[in-house]
Amino acid sequence: MSSLFESTYNPDVLSCLANLSNDEVFTPPELANQMLDLLPEDIWHDPNATFLDPACKSGVFLREIAKRLIEGLADEYPDLQERLDHIYKRQIFGIAITELTSLLSRRSLYCSKYPNSKYSVVRFDGPEGNIRFKNVQHTWRDGRCVWCGAAQQQYDRDPSLEQYAYEFIHIDNPEEVLHMKFDVIIGNPPYQLSDGGNNASAMPIYQKFVEQAKKLNPRFLVMITPSRWFSGGRGLDSYRKDMLNDRHIRKLVDYEDANECFPGVDMSGGVSYFLWERDYKGDCAVINMKNGEADEQERDLGRYDILIRSNQAVSIVDKVTAHTSKFLSAYVSSQKPFGLRTFAQPTGRGDLTLRWRNGRGPIERTAITAGQEWIDKWKVIVSRVVYEHAGGTDAQGMRRVLSILEVLGPKEVCTETYIVVKTFDTEAEARNCMAYLALKFPRFLISQVASAQMVNKKSFMFVPDLDFSRSWTDVDLYNEFSLDDQETAYIENHIKEMNPGED
Template sequence: MSDFYSSMYNPDVLTCLANLSNDEVFTPPEVANRMLDMLPEELWHDSSATFLDPACKSGVFLREIAKRLIEGLKEEIPDLQERIDHIFHKQLYGIAITELTSLLSRRSVYCSKYPNSKYSITLFEDTSGNIRYKRIPHRWQNGKCLFCGASKSEYERGDELETHAYEWIHTIKPEEIFKMKFDVIISNPPYQLSDGGNGKSAKPIYQLFVEQAKKLRPRYMTMIIPSRWFSGGKGLDDFRKTMLSDRHIRKLVDYENFKDVFPGVDLAGGASYFLWDRDNMGICEVVNFNQNTPTCVNRYLDEYEIFIRQNLAVEIVRKVQENATEKRTLSDRVSSRKPFGLPTNYTPCASGVPCWFIQKIGLKFANLRDVDNSKGYLHKWKLLVPKAPIAGQTDFSKPVGFYYDGNTRIAKPGECCTESWIVAGAFDTEEEVLAYKSYIFTKIVRFLLLQTVVSQDVTKKNFCFIPDLETYQGQYTDKMLCEMWGISEKEWSYIDSRIATIGGDDNGN
């Protein structure tokens, strides 16, 4: 019995599970332990401390906590069986996300999927122990679930299929589930559910698990979630504002490459985990991992509206903002999505207004009646950039390209575009738009853009750190901008390492 929790298996079945690609991403044991390392050491010697995983998948968090408690409570409870019984009955609790993961979690934690059987290392009176699973229905209104926003057409199912209506986020009183308080809530929650939108539209739900945990006011909370919340977006804007201004978040560990945390799983924007401390507020320790190399800086998360994830980039952004003579940014110049009101799937016409469609279609025509010119773009020279310029790239620890001649267009007066493009800038003359294009193509400008990007899509809000110059004329180079904004050689070297050079040295250096 003692060998199970005092030694590590090789190979570890949970490590093997963590390598599987799945919508419900399993946490590797080593990652779970890094998260547990953030908690105070005295917790492992406290027989009254209680722990909850509200989204059990493999049971890895509860298993690793059990190992620490079994060792830490030796002196207080010398008898091994008595110690194990106390830990599993009085300290560890979980809510499984599916019936299958409930069995897997119990097998990992109790050594038996049925903790009332003779194979369990501690006996319970029922088949669940302290790891419960309850089939919960969604609550539909206008085709969506009131709690999680899932699509009724996708998730209204028979009893033979999982509903994915997770108990933790389908109640207004989470404290009633176990009718107790918890010292620590720790989890790797499900990330998203289909919301019934066009294509493979999905709604993030991991933020709901974090928000629900805060309602219980645990002493500590730590969860590992996608890093896309750094810049907000679909369903995440309020969550981002709350998280960035929350002084209870005392540590944030961020991985730019999702595979550095979850091998075999690819998700744009990376992953991060945090420590929330109820009783201690202050500045946050931010740890970045870029190609497994960490940097650590203490800083406030809400220094900017969009969180700058790289510590080394913060000083560069500050310097550019201090030295820029024009305080307007390109977010004021770049268009919103659908700059002419035409969706991506708009059908070309035989004649009409020349219109740029997706790159494989090129320049066709749109009906004049369908073209929205309320922004006044139509009769100007325009630089068109794709709304998803880095489609296919999910590892932002590698150099990022963004814009280059092959994926941008100069649209002449009288030409429009579909939603596949955004208007990066509109000008009266061709000379101005060409000068502006050279500015956009510099590595420094693309680096400033990178600081706001955590997915493959780029919108106008992502240009918020790039100064909008008073006029655009001539050819802009990185050397010119380094002198203009006081960028040092060391800072330029870092910028150069983060932005790909496409088609040779296209920046005049």
């Protein structure tokens, strides 16, 4: 039977497809099979098992599922055509995200974009087969879609154009879509919807597919999504809380570099896929993947408010939180510490000095709308943008993390290009704090939270607030928090040197 797919079309053609965008990424066949490998072997021998991909793009998941079932059910259905009819008509289902991907998915699965044609592997009565596409519309309320949150200004368009109103998440009860239960739900959902700005301001949408799939209560759920939900991401706080406290997640496979899954795709924060198992409750096997090597550790995902992605970093963070309950996140400013936007510039007059993205210059005190209590103090500031593009590492696997780290004196303020980490009454304390943040240990702790593009208040949730009347070294910190040789080596090998005040 293996010759069926090999003789009908090139089984690797789906790995050659260009991605629709960074929001809708095609899944390479190799990755689809890695995800399918998470499922128990006996499911491929079960003639009653049902499978759903609720976000079909290329149809690769359904095609690879079919190949496994065709082999696994050979004893149950010795007659090839009877086996095919049973598998394609009773076990495999999909919901396409667009009309184009519905045709592509049918071509991948049935070997014909019209499964009622003579070229189809099995003959259906209608042109959809078991891969449906319904051109649904957004439901607008107060400028947003009530189902997916899409902006009406961006997506209220001519009906002949693509609406990006995905059927699976535009219904309250997903059982109404196909009127059946599924043993396995698997897929690679769309990642985000544009707000009309750049990608950084786009709204995540993948979590809605996961939440809808859970409503169907399948035996197994496997999905691949961006990993930014681990610690950040707009609109993901509730989703992150639910995921971290969901004891049904049996495995989580995380790639810090998305290129290892999707070659040529630039995706900040990496990607990950998980196995959710209805009949399992317990710790999760977190698998860090890097350059093809796996590091696995059983963990309680709900240990902290964010997910520490590195297994080797967990013991370090545990030692820090066991030693102290005082962290710099208690002092870090909001996004606009002095109420000044990124584009604010010096006015050429005034008794204050503005630190903005192009340098320094005079500004009036009346322009300051927030943080007035900090104006006359010494301040340690950092740039909100991390040093590395997309939060990645260099060829040696090392990161610098912080880009700009400076001290501002009394009567000096800054735009929202920067955040204030802490304020002090004396210059000496401020400079000791700046030197402390330039050390490897604090930046390593920041990197466990700031895994994507931006540094914010939450990024300092594991960075200890220490006595800054004295100076610190990394050796001091390693001893203070009882790190062993393996833990200190891990930090030293993953964080670059940085000089205080270096831009």
